[in-house]
Amino acid sequence: MANTTSLLTDTQIKRAKPRSNEYSLSDPRGLLLRVMPSGTKKWLFNYQKPLTKKRTNMKLGIYPELNLVDARQLRDYYRSLLANGKDPQIERKQQHSKDLEEQANTLKSVALNWFENHSSDLSHKYSNDIMSSLRNHVFPALGDRPLKELKAPETIRTLRPLADQNKLEMVKRICQRLNMIMSYAVNTGIVDSNPLAGIGVAFKAPKKKSHPTIAPRELPQLMEAIDNASILSTTKCLIEWQMHTMVRPSEAALAKWTEIDVGSGIWSIPSERMKNGRDHKVLLSSQALQILRDIKPVSGQRTFVFPSNRNPRSHASSASVNMAFRRMGFKGRLVGHGLRALASTVLNEEGFDKDLIETALSHVDKNTVRSAYNRAEYLDRRRSMMQWWSDYIDKAKSF
Numbered sequence: 001m002a003n004t005t006s007l008l009t010d011t012q013i014k015r016a017k018p019r020s021n022e023y024s025l026s027d028p029r030g031l032l033l034r035v036m037p038s039g040t041k042k043w044l045f046n047y048q049k050p051l052t053k054k055r056t057n058m059k060l061g062i063y064p065e066l067n068l069v070d071a072r073q074l075r076d077y078y079r080s081l082l083a084n085g086k087d088p089q090i091e092r093k094q095q096h097s098k099d100l101e102e103q104a105n106t107l108k109s110v111a112l113n114w115f116e117n118h119s120s121d122l123s124h125k126y127s128n129d130i131m132s133s134l135r136n137h138v139f140p141a142l143g144d145r146p147l148k149e150l151k152a153p154e155t156i157r158t159l160r161p162l163a164d165q166n167k168l169e170m171v172k173r174i175c176q177r178l179n180m181i182m183s184y185a186v187n188t189g190i191v192d193s194n195p196l197a198g199i200g201v202a203f204k205a206p207k208k209k210s211h212p213t214i215a216p217r218e219l220p221q222l223m224e225a226i227d228n229a230s231i232l233s234t235t236k237c238l239i240e241w242q243m244h245t246m247v248r249p250s251e252a253a254l255a256k257w258t259e260i261d262v263g264s265g266i267w268s269i270p271s272e273r274m275k276n277g278r279d280h281k282v283l284l285s286s287q288a289l290q291i292l293r294d295i296k297p298v299s300g301q302r303t304f305v306f307p308s309n310r311n312p313r314s315h316a317s318s319a320s321v322n323m324a325f326r327r328m329g330f331k332g333r334l335v336g337h338g339l340r341a342l343a344s345t346v347l348n349e350e351g352f353d354k355d356l357i358e359t360a361l362s363h364v365d366k367n368t369v370r371s372a373y374n375r376a377e378y379l380d381r382r383r384s385m386m387q388w389w390s391d392y393i394d395k396a397k398s399f
């Protein structure tokens with residue numbers, strides 16, 4: 001190593017000619033330029049390791065690709081690491097591994113991991129719908145993008161053609177799915193935050209289509225049809241469970257025994273199964289608990305409360321209720337989701353607190369500020385309301 005500590009200049013570096021043996025030119029504070037017999041000029045950083053106190057050379061790059069100014073900046077950065085007791089070579093290796101991991105964590109790979117972890121809780125039809133929407137509208141443009149590099153503007157541009165075709169419901173669903181994937185990535189430590197949290201506001205909201213439902217005065221007719229219908233006992237229990245709990249069809253069909261605390265009369269549905277992405281507690285009436293007792297001999301040793309007829313290890317189809325209603329003569333008049341609207345209509349007409357009803361239906365307050373602060377679950381009052389609703393259903397059977 002040369003003994004001089006004077007500052008190197010670009011002129012000195014350019015004039016440095018190769019010799020039969022390699023030699024070095026020094027810049028202060030450990031920066032070296034090693035000139036090889038081949039003419040290659042390598043930047044090195046000479047420093048003392050924090051733990052062993054041994055001196056070592058660390059490769060920085062090749063001149064002129066790495067010029068003098070940038071080489072000095074690298075040297076200063078590594079000296080700052082040393083000042084904090086960190087070994088620059090170890091830090092660089094760790095950063096390299098982190099960079100490789102980030103490059104490997106593309107939107108597509110993380111989405112597939114998320115899907116694999118949650119697909120068992122989803123119906124076959126819903127699973128196919130999720131993956132189809134991502135493969136057709138997201139992965140071609142953004143699938144290979146590392147999640148760390150994903151930004152809201154480019155994601156919005158990717159979905160804009162769908163919005164321009166007025167496929168707003170599809171855009172809404174994709175935005176929701178991307179946010180579920182990003183939430184998974186944040187919670188597993190892949191990324192620190194979700195940059196796609198607000199992308200839905202960049203698009204018009206789809207026009208809501210009301211699910212077919214019956215009027216409250218027609219409930220006795222429905223209860224009689226259910227009692228006399230030639231349907232599987234599991235399907236009948238699923239219909240009544242959906243009625244008494246006021247949940248969505250997919251939430252009812254995928255109910256698990258492990259989610260239900262019979263002692264406290266609470267069914268806790270995890271956030272990944274909820275449309276709004278929040279955990280939801282359902283207060284079970286005495287009638288709902290009776291449904292569980294009725295079906296326990298059938299599925300008590302299984303995972304799902306309402307098993308599939310074809311594969312008892314799986315769950316019933318969320319579409320089975322709709323098929324049953326069609327066979328009962330309610331085609332075009334009532335679907336499974338319409339049972340929620342029926343419950344909402346009756347409870348509102350009876351003067352129950354709107355907040356209780358909306359919470360029981362797991363609706364998110366449109367006032368985002370109010371929603372953020374209004375975390376009350378009204379468990380005792382909701383329990384009374386749910387029992388009133390179940391009693392109302394029972395009275396309809398006797399009409």
